[in-house]
Amino acid sequence: TKLSLKDDSLLETRAYVNGVWIEKDATFPVYNPATGDLIANVSDLSVEDTSAAIDAAYAAKADWASWTGKERAGVLRKWFDLMVENADDLATILTAEMGKPWAEARGEIIYGASFIEWFAEEAKRVYGDVIPGHQRDKRIVVLKQPIGVVGSITPWNFPNAMIARKVAPALAVGCTFVARPAELTPLSALAMAVLGERAGIPAGVLNVIPSSDSAGIGQELCANEKVAKITFTGSTRVGKILMSQCSDTIKKMSLELGGNAPFLVFDDADIDAAVEGAMIAKYRNNGQTCVCANRIYVQAGVYDEFAAKLKAKVASLSIGDGFADGITTGPLINEAAVAKVEDHIADAVEKGATIVEGGTRSNLGGTFFQPTVLTGVTRKMKVAKEETFGPVAPLFKFEDEADVVAMANDSEFGLASYFYSRDLSRVWRVAEALESGMVGINTGLISTEVAPFGGIKQSGLGREGSKYGTEDFLEMKYLCMGEI
Numbered sequence: 376t377k378l379s380l381k382d383d384s385l386l387e388t389r390a391y392v393n394g395v396w397i398e399k400d401a402t403f404p405v406y407n408p409a410t411g412d413l414i415a416n417v418s419d420l421s422v423e424d425t426s427a428a429i430d431a432a433y434a435a436k437a438d439w440a441s442w443t444g445k446e447r448a449g450v451l452r453k454w455f456d457l458m459v460e461n462a463d464d465l466a467t468i469l470t471a472e473m474g475k476p477w478a479e480a481r482g483e484i485i486y487g488a489s490f491i492e493w494f495a496e497e498a499k500r501v502y503g504d505v506i507p508g509h510q511r512d513k514r515i516v517v518l519k520q521p522i523g524v525v526g527s528i529t530p531w532n533f534p535n536a537m538i539a540r541k542v543a544p545a546l547a548v549g550c551t552f553v554a555r556p557a558e559l560t561p562l563s564a565l566a567m568a569v570l571g572e573r574a575g576i577p578a579g580v581l582n583v584i585p586s587s588d589s590a591g592i593g594q595e596l597c598a599n600e601k602v603a604k605i606t607f608t609g610s611t612r613v614g615k616i617l618m619s620q621c622s623d624t625i626k627k628m629s630l631e632l633g634g635n636a637p638f639l640v641f642d643d644a645d646i647d648a649a650v651e652g653a654m655i656a657k658y659r660n661n662g663q664t665c666v667c668a669n670r671i672y673v674q675a676g677v678y679d680e681f682a683a684k685l686k687a688k689v690a691s692l693s694i695g696d697g698f699a700d701g702i703t704t705g706p707l708i709n710e711a712a713v714a715k716v717e718d719h720i721a722d723a724v725e726k727g728a729t730i731v732e733g734g735t736r737s738n739l740g741g742t743f744f745q746p747t748v749l750t751g752v753t754r755k756m757k758v759a760k761e762e763t764f765g766p767v768a769p770l771f772k773f774e775d776e777a778d779v780v781a782m783a784n785d786s787e788f789g790l791a792s793y794f795y796s797r798d799l800s801r802v803w804r805v806a807e808a809l810e811s812g813m814v815g816i817n818t819g820l821i822s823t824e825v826a827p828f829g830g831i832k833q834s835g836l837g838r839e840g841s842k843y844g845t846e847d848f849l850e851m852k853y854l855c856m857g858e859i
C-alpha cells in the first residue's frame with residue numbers, strides 16, 4: 376500500500392553509506408503491524424557492507440572532528456529544522472512501520488528532533504580544563520576529544536527517537552556514526568538520513584545500514600577495531616551479548632537496557648493525579664517503552680479507589696489503526712509481544728489475580744490487545760519480576776513504606792521508578808531510597824532532552840540527553856607540559 380506523503384523521497388529503501396544511496400539485490404520486507412500490509416522491501420546489508428560502512432566512517436572522522444563546534448552546530452541545526460518541517464511525513468512513515476497512533480508518532484518526531492536541537496547547541500560547549508600544576512615548571516591541560524567511530528544498534532519501539540538520542544551527541548562532538556536500525560523499523564532511520572544529507576552532513580559521517588542479520592551485523596560492529604564505541608538500546612539479554620562481544624577490543628559502551636519500573640501510590644497522594652500519571656507511564660506506546668510502569672503498588676487505604684478510577688480511564692482508551700482519528704492505542708508490534716502479554720496475564724490469574732478490565736485480544740484481530748488492569752497481584756507472579764512490554768497494569772497492595780521500597784528495589788533492573796505522595800519528607804526519603812537512574816515524583820512522564828536518561832544495575836551504562844550527554848562520546852586527554 377502506498378503511504379500518503381507530501382515528499383515521497385522520504386520513503387527511502389536503500390542503504391546510506393559514505394554519502395551514497397546503495398541498492399542491494401537482497402532485500403527484506405517491512406510490514407504495517409496494524410494491517411499486515413507490506414510497506415516496502417528494504418536493501419539488506421551484509422557483514423561485508425557493514426565493514427565498508429565502518430571504513431567510511433573511519434575515513435571521515437579526522438575531517439569531521441576538525442570542524443569547529445559552531446560549524447557542526449550549523450549542520451545539526453539544519454537537520455533539526457528539516458525534521459520539524461517534515462514531521463508529518465516522518466510520523467506517517469513511523470506509524471506505518473511501528474503502529475503507534477499518528478499523533479503519538481508525530482510527538483516522537485518532535486521529541487527526537489529536540490535532541491538534535493539540544494546537541495547542536497551543546498556542540499559549541501565542549502570544554503576542557505586547566506589544572507594547577509604539581510611542580511613549578513609544569514602545566515596541566517585536559518582536552519576533550521571525540522571518541523571516534525560510533526556503532527549504534529536500536530530497537531523498534533521508538534524508531535526515530537532512539538537513533539536521534541544517540542546520533543545527535545555523537546555528531547555534535549565530532550564522532551562519526553554507523554547506525555543499524557531495528558529490522559522491523561528501518562524506514563524512519565533512512566528518512567532521517569535523507570534529511571541529514573540535505574542538511575549537509577558530509578559523506579561518511581552518518582551511515583545507515585538496514586539489515587535483517589541482527590546478530591551478524593552486531594558481531595561486526597562489536598569486533599571491528601575501527602569502531603571505538605557501541606551505543607545500544609534494547610533488551611538486557613542482547614546488551615549482555617554485545618558487552619561480551621566488545622570485550623576483545625575493550626570498546627566503550629553505552630547501554631540503555633530493560634526496565635521493570637515500579638509505580639508507587641501512597642495514601643497521601645492526589646489519587647486523580649496518580650491515575651493520570653499511571654495512564655501515561657503504563658499505556659503510552661501501548662506499554663512498549665523501557666520506562667513503562669510495570670508494577671503498580673498502591674497503599675491499602677486508597678487501593679480500591681485507585682483501581683476503580685484506573686479501570687474507568689482504561690475503559691475509555693480507543694484501540695485501532697494508528698492512522699484513524701481519535702485512536703489512543705495501536706497494535707502490539709508482533710505476535711511474540713501478544714504471546715508474552717497473554718502469558719503474563721494467564722500466570723497472574725492462575726495465581727489468584729482478578730482481571731478488572733480487558734484481559735484478552737481485541738476483536739479487531741491481528742496484534743491488537745485490550746488494555747488490561749489486574750487486581751490482587753502478588754510477588755509470586757511473573758509480572759512482579761519480568762518486563763511485560765504491553766498494556767497490562769498489575770496492581771499490588773501494600774501497607775508500609777519500608778516494605779514497598781524493598782519490593783520496588785527487588786529487581787535486577789534500575790531504569791525508572793515513579794511515586795505519588797504529597798508528604799515532603801516522604802518524597803525525599805523514597806526518592807533517595809529507590810534504586811533507579813530516574814525517578815518520576817508526582818508525574819508519569821520523565822523523558823526530555825534536557826535531563827540525563829539512563830539506568831543503574833542491569834538497566835545499563837551511560838546517560839543520554841542533558842549537559843552530561845556529550846560525555847559518553849568524548850575521551851579525555853591530559854597534557855603535561857614541562858620545562859616551562
Ligand code: ADP
Pocket residue numbers: 528529530531532555556557558589590591592593594608609610611612613614616
Ligand atoms: P527488543 O525487545 O526491544 O526488540 P532486542 O534487544 O531484542 O530488544 O532488540 C534491540 C535491537 O537489537 C534490535 O535492533 C535487534 O535487531 C538487535 N539485536 C537482536 N539480537 C542481536 C544480536 N545478537 N546482536 C546485535 N543486535 C541484536
